[in-house]
Amino acid sequence: MPEELEGLLTAEGQALLAGLRGHDPVNDLAAATALRRTHDARxxxxxxxxxxxxxxxxxKFGAADAHRMYFTPHGLEQSTRASVATHRAQRFAAFWPEAVADLCCGVGGDVxxxxxxxxxxxAVDRDPLTCAVVAANAAALDLADRLEVRCADVRDVGGGGxxxxxxxxxxxxxxxxxxxxxxxxxPLSWALDAAASGAPGAVKVAPGIPHEAVPPAAEAEWISDGGDVKEAVVWFDGRGDRVRSGARRATLLPSGATLVGRGLPDPAVRPVGRYLYEPDGAVIRAHLVAEVAEELGGGLIDPTIAYVTADELRATPFATAYEVTDVLPFGLKRLKAxxxxxEVGILTVKKRGSAVDPEDxxxxxxxxxxxxxxxxxTRTSGAxxxxxxxxxxxxxPAQT
Structure with a gap:
């Protein structure tokens, strides 16, 4: 595989890639047959x-970058979406570090x-091909002057210094x-220790990380992009002034709106009002529904369901608002009628706390x-x- 990447970096390889930019994968066989007449099959x-x-x-990366970069199947699957990586990089930069070590760098989205x-x-990774890819990507995007690539086990590098x-x-x-x-x-325990040694440090984790798994000295941030929860990040700050220990944060992209928990108690349950608010997934994962409910002057429709209801329509980036026209016990015949x-022909089905399959x-x-x-x-008061x-x-607001 490294040899194949080297071939793509040659003038011949670059010409092949440029000629294939608009290629339809359906025509792979015909293209391969034609190109092998003048180029090496590999x-x-x-x-x-x-x-x-x-x-x-x-x-993930946008057309301008994606068609200049290099990928491996596994590396692309695991890479961070550019919008999320940009948000995290900007937050790192706000801590004022001059240099950051990206341990387990992959193909270089965060780099x-x-x-x-x-x-x-x-950038550190133990796979030689991955190291070659991240170096090639930095060079292709004219960013190589501030990059050092180390092919090593990250546990031999650590975070000290x-x-x-x-x-x-x-x-x-x-x-x-x-x-x-x-x-x-x-292992996650090693990653957290390494990040805690940085000033600052961060670990990318799955959005489903249990809150109790987040170290007390860290802040956990859940990030969504376009309404889809993409990842969570555990943040440390060795200087102690830019991370709130024990805090939970939800950040919504592309707007960049961010909500930090204040330790509010669960909202009260109340009857469904005129409006229903569906909190963003990052808000739910961060356990910040109470903060949104307070902002909206609302309550929950059920103690176990993350829908907020209120009688007043208020603007918020952290939830999508719907005007409720009917509140009915569940029943297919009644709904169909x-x-x-x-005369509803376009039906969007959302569920929370229901076993019914939307497509069915x-x-x-x-x-x-x-x-x-x-x-x-859903359920209201258990029903x-x-x-x-x-x-x-x-x-x-009206212009005056």
């Missing part, structure tokens, strides 16, 4: 494989973001996803008509309930 295979990876990478944030980066430390333990093996944190590579009566429900009610609606399958609603829009 180089053609490498170029076609890299083209497919670049096309998949556009969703690139930190270099662009003005940081010098030492560095201004900042970022660790992204591998949570997948050839057998699939790893769920035991001590089976990560390196109501949708037919209102949509097939059974067979919505038809020109109108749209959203149905929430299975259907809430029919429509997205609510907060009007901007």
């Amino acid at each position: 180089l053609v295979a490498a170029a076609l494989s890299q083209t497919r990876l670049r096309q998949r990478a556009v969703a 690139i973001a930190m270099l662009r944030a003005g940081l010098a980066v030492t 560095l201004d900042g430390v970022f660790v992204d333990p591998a949570r997948r093996t050839a057998r699939g996803r790893v769920f035991d944190p001590e089976s990560y590579s390196p 109501l949708l037919r009566e209102r 429900l949509r097939r059974r009610v067979r919505p038809r008509g020109p109108h749209s609606a959203t149905v929430f399958l 299975p309930t259907m809430l029919l609603a429509a997205p609510a829009r907060v009007e901007p």
Whole structure:
């Protein structure tokens, strides 16, 4: 594999990749047959494989970067989305470190973001191909002047003596996803110790990390992008002035809105009001629904369900608002009749606290008509309930 990357970095390899940029993978066989008449078969295979990876990478890195970068299948799968990496790099830069070590750097998504944030980066990985890829990516994006790449086991490097430390333990093996944190590579306990030695330090973890697994001296941040929770980060600050020990934070991209917990008690349960608010997934993961409910002047529809209800419509970046038109006990016949009566043909089904499969429900009610609606399958005070609603829009204040 390193030899294949070397071939792609030659003038011949670069010309092949440039010619394949708009290539449709459906035509791989025909393209391979034609190109092998004038190019080495291994180089053609490498170029076609890299083209497919670049096309998949556009969703994470954007077309401008993805079509200049190099990837491995595993590296692309594990890489951080550019928007998330940029947010984290900017937060690192705000701590004022001059240099950051990216331990388990992968193909360099975080490395690139930190270099662009003005940081010098030492990228460490034990896989020679991965090290070659991250170096090639920095060079392709004209960022190599502040990058040092070390091919080594991160446990032999550690975090001591560095201004900042970022660790992204591998949570997948050839057998699939790893769920035991001590089976990560390196183990989560080692990663947390290494990050705690930095000033600052951070560890990328799965969004499902138990809150009790976060060290008391650290801050945990859950990050969503476009409404999808992408990851969590455990932050340390050796200087002690930019991380709130024990704090929980939710950050929403692309807006950058961030919410920090204040240790509020669970909101009270109340009847469904005129509006229903669906908190962002990062807010829910960070256990900050109470903070959102207080901001909205609302309460919960059920003690175990993360939907907030209120009688007043208020603007918030941390939840999506819906105007409730109907509150009904769960029943397919009743729902089907109501949708037919209102000529609803576009039905969005959301669920929380319900075992009903949304696609199965949509097939059974067979919505038809020109109108749209959203149905929430949930519980209110323990009872299975259907809430029919429509997205609510907060009007901007009138100009005077």
